[in-house]
Amino acid sequence: MLKIEGLNVYSDNKKILENINLEFEYGKLYLIFGPNGSGKTTLAKAILNDESLKKEGKIFLDNVDITNERTENIAKYTYYSFQDPVEIENIRTRTLLMYILDNFDEKKILSLGKDLGLPEDFLDRGVNYNLSGGEKKRFSLLLSILLNRKVIILDEIDSGVDIEFLNKLKYYLYQFKKENKIVILISHNFKFVKELDIDKVIVLIDGKVKYVGDKNILNKIEEYGFKVF
């Protein structure tokens, strides 16, 4: 279980998140929902102890305190897909994958890349380099599959992509659940998330958790906006 207790998060001395208490169980899909600037991405980055953030409170994974663990160590069991994946021209994707995967199976990677709609030569390009916005999201999904982490946090992976990719994403979200992972999706896409078998919706507004419960809340938010809180 991933457990967050009394978490306050500051960025540049500004309080972004206040008194966050949440629990995430294995084999469940969570949706973090909220208006722009409500602290959704900050929450994800706080879980991975991003060094730009100052924190108070505790974060536990399987009862182990990971609050102050280094990002690269937390990333050994947690995958976070960036909203805007960074382009790295100087490192080829092939080399990156050889370092971060336990088993670099080129045939399998190429076949998965093809299935997800990545360009044929993506392994020989720089990481995310010269990929379109949609292709970067495809590469993020590829990483989430290959890395096989027990916690997966996907930050707006469903924005700026076509319906074909959304169907694939939907499939893999179920797969991750089946594989007993903790899956956390940050999204703004009503149409897409309403189709998903979400176990819990967490609504964040102005850095505070306003709701934790079933997905019926999405209909209300769609109708009345975030003023329902």
Add this chain to the structure above:
Amino acid sequence: MDSKFFKDLFKKYYEKIFDNYKIIEKEFNINKNQYIEINLDKNIYYNVFNIDNSEVKIRINNNDTSMIYNEFNIIGKVKINILINNSGNLRIYNLYKVNSNSSSDSIEKIYNKNNVVLISKIFIDKNSENSEGKLSQYLFEENGISILLPILDIENNKSKGFHGSKILKLTEKEENYLRYLSLNKEEIKNILMREFNFI
């Protein structure tokens, strides 16, 4: 340019220390693919490479305060790949002279852990027609200071010269992205080194 002229030229700009150095001159006539390793010490090196339709790989290792001049006389289609592995103070001057109807494709890889000044010039004189000189430089630096000065001196209108440089370095944002993929500083450095060797 002869070795005396080269020494005098560099003396103007660099340390007095070179006054006491010996000049070691060598000439290489190359007409098949070849690998040459040059280990520098406290001397001034003056090398002339006459290369005819071949590929040459040169590795220059330096731990001292050294100076080296390499003149490449290029005939036909030539490829030159130079790896400079420096952990001392190195002054290096490469002159690529491309003759008529010839082409040179030169790669200079610099792995620098201290101080290096590299001046590289592609020279095509006014009588050398239909020639092409290309120079690509790649720098990988570990706590070093590097000054790279590429020069294209193309006197003939029917000939061409190209130059490109690249520093293998990551921005903070790029490093942070890699940390989110479980890589620590040492691993990131190893990856960059691997990419440098791949070029």
